[in-house]
Amino acid sequence: MGKLTAVMVKALRHDPAKGKRPVRFGDGDGLYLQIAPGTNGDTKSWLLRFTLHGKAREMGLGPVGELPAGIPLAEARKRAAAARAILAAGHDPIEERQPGAREQQAQRKAAAEAGxxxxxxxxxxxxxxxxxxxxxxxxxxxxxxxxxxxxxxxxxxxxxxxxxxxxxxxxxxxxxxxxxxxxxxxxxxxxxxxxxxxxxxxxxxxxxxxxxxxxxAGLPPLPGGRKQPSLPWARTPAFLTALDKLDGASALALRFLILTALRSGEVRQARWSWVSIDGTPTLTVPGEVMKGKKSGEVQPHRVPLPPAALEVLVHAYAFATAGKATAAELPRLAALRGDALIFPSAKRGVPLSDMALSAVLRRMNSDRPKGRPAPWRDADGRDAVPHGFRATFSTWVDDICPEEREAAERALAHEIGNRVSGAYRRSDLFDRRTPLMAAWAEHCTRKPTIAASSVRSRRSAKAAT
The missing domain is CATH 1.10.150.130 (Tyrosine recombinase, N-terminal domain)
Known part of the structure; x- marks a missing residue:
């Protein structure tokens, strides 16, 4: 059967052979004339069939007849077209015809999404x-x-x-x-x-x-934060002497951390490929390893290595390879080790954990008579921690050679506070830091302390050449 006509709508009747089941005559695009048997004759109505979210739905459009009580064929087609437009917009045409249906549907959707x-x-x-x-x-x-x-x-x-x-x-x-x-x-x-x-x-x-x-809103203020406990700088030589009695990669890494003023993570991840012995011995920490930075945001950090730090590298090579080495062989040995970790953990190829260096300090502080305070502590009596040695170095600079404060900030890889100034001040003051770190290492290893004037004179002499 093709499309319905007004004459057909008026003439069509229910088939008694169908019993009480309604019969339907299609007009196309889901619109149907439905005829159901009744006690007083047939009942005719309009029906729209559609699919929503994969489910078949049926929508009544009203009884057949003339407006306003009934709906003629032309009006049924208009209502079916309007319903299909609502469906195409992603809405349910059955719900849309209810007062405030769209708002209710939006609210239900929002609630579902919120859930x-x-x-x-x-x-x-x-x-x-x-x-x-x-x-x-x-x-x-x-x-x-x-x-x-x-x-x-x-x-x-x-x-x-x-x-x-x-x-x-x-x-x-x-x-x-x-x-x-x-x-x-x-x-x-x-x-x-x-x-x-x-x-x-x-x-x-x-x-x-x-x-x-x-x-x-009433959240109580917190007490002022306490800084990381740090060992007084005058105690550093005695500490390194005690540290010499311990074996292992963690103890060597802690010694290297103290002599270079590096952060724990930078030392634990250090690799032989970062070491350069040509000219001034240097460890170059890649930008992506620096604290909390992405590689594109920060330049590599160069660290001058004094003789005491090179000696740590010699011991680290011997520990990792069970071989023997000397400082003079370091250029060749560093090249042989390539990208291997300088201070490896017991698991091959895995850096030391972030607690490894702390464990060394706890072990040193636990080795004391019962009831006696920890030997390696800060002025407040708190046990020293690895990160605190950066403050130890910083305080030593303030007390011994305060004019090198700016070089010390570069040694600690601190950012320049003013971002505009930092964008233009790009020197890492490496030449000034080299004698400064040598003086710090000499202090830590019980060599005669180089006075501030001596550090200045070294820098001046180097600049003159």
């Missing part, structure tokens, strides 16, 4: 998006662990769009006062996740994890 965008799910997406920019694979694990322990119990299943300051404070209240350093990290990470959600339009761009705003 799927809980803080836990958005945090996982945020970590995945940020991970390629993190130089250390452990960073993602640390983020996940801290959020699981301190954020997810309160925020994990909460829609990210509904998280407010009260909810954030509820999440961090306990850790904020019991472990302030962890509390700060957790709060910063929550803030990052919420910024990520706002950037994708999943919540308002009012970050309830803003620490200053939370302070105004």
């Amino acid at each position: 799927a965008r809980t803080f836990r799910i958005v945090a996982a997406a945020c970590i995945k998006a940020e991970e390629p920019g993190w130089k250390n694979k452990r960073t993602a694990l640390l983020w996940t662990s801290s959020l699981e322990n301190h954020a997810y119990p309160t925020l994990g299943d909460w829609p990210v769009a509904e998280i407010d300051r009260a909810k954030v404070r509820e999440a961090i209240d306990a850790v904020w006062t019991s472990a302030p350093s962890i509390g700060r990290k957790v709060l910063r990470r929550i803030a990052t996740v919420l910024r990520y959600a706002a950037a994708h339009g999943w919540r308002a761009n009012d970050n309830p994890a803003d620490a200053k705003m939370l302070r105004y």
Whole structure:
């Protein structure tokens, strides 16, 4: 049968052979004339069939007849076309004809999406998006662990769009006062996740994890942060003498860290290919290894190696290869070792863990008579830590040769505070740092301390040549 006509609509009747089951006559594009038997004659109505989300649906368009009580063929076709247009726009034409149906549908959709965008799910997406920019694979694990322990119990299943300051404070209240350093990290990470959600339009761009705003909302202030405990510089020679009694890559790495003022991660990841003995012996730390930086954001850090540091390299080679070496052989040996780690862990090809150097210090402090304080501690009585030796070096510079403060900042690989100034001041002051690090190494190894005037005279003599 082709398309219906007005005459056909009026003439068609129900087939008694069909019993009580309605019969349908198609007009095309899903529009049907439906005829059902009744006690007082046939009942005729219009029906639109369509598919939505893979499911067959049927929509009644009204009884057959003349307007306003009934609907003629032409009007049925208009209503079917309007319904198909709604369907093409991705909406349900059955729901659309209800008062406020579109608004209700939007609300239901938003609620469903909000349920799927809980803080836990958005945090996982945020970590995945940020991970390629993190130089250390452990960073993602640390983020996940801290959020699981301190954020997810309160925020994990909460829609990210509904998280407010009260909810954030509820999440961090306990850790904020019991472990302030962890509390700060957790709060910063929550803030990052919420910024990520706002950037994708999943919540308002009012970050309830803003620490200053939370302070105004009643979050208690934390006590001033204490610096990393550092050994007084006058005690460094005695410490290195005691350290000489310990064997292993960790003890050698700690000694090298002290003599070079490097960070623990830079020492643990150091490779023989970074060493150059031609001219001034140098260790060059690649930009991607520097603290918290991407390789494109920071220049490699050159570290002048005094004789005492070269001696550590000789011992490190002997430890790693079970062979013998001398300082004179280092250029050849460094080339032979290539990209191998200078201070390898027991697992081949794997750097020492971030706790390896700390374990050496704990071992040295634990070897004391019961009841006696730790021998290697800061002025407050706290046990010294590896990172604190950078402060030890910095304090030595302030006390012995304060005019080399700027060179010391470069030795510590600190950024210049003013970004505009830093963009133009690109010298790493390597020539000034070479005698400075030699003087520091001589102090640490109990050689006569070179006075500040001596450091200045070396620099002046080098400049004159």
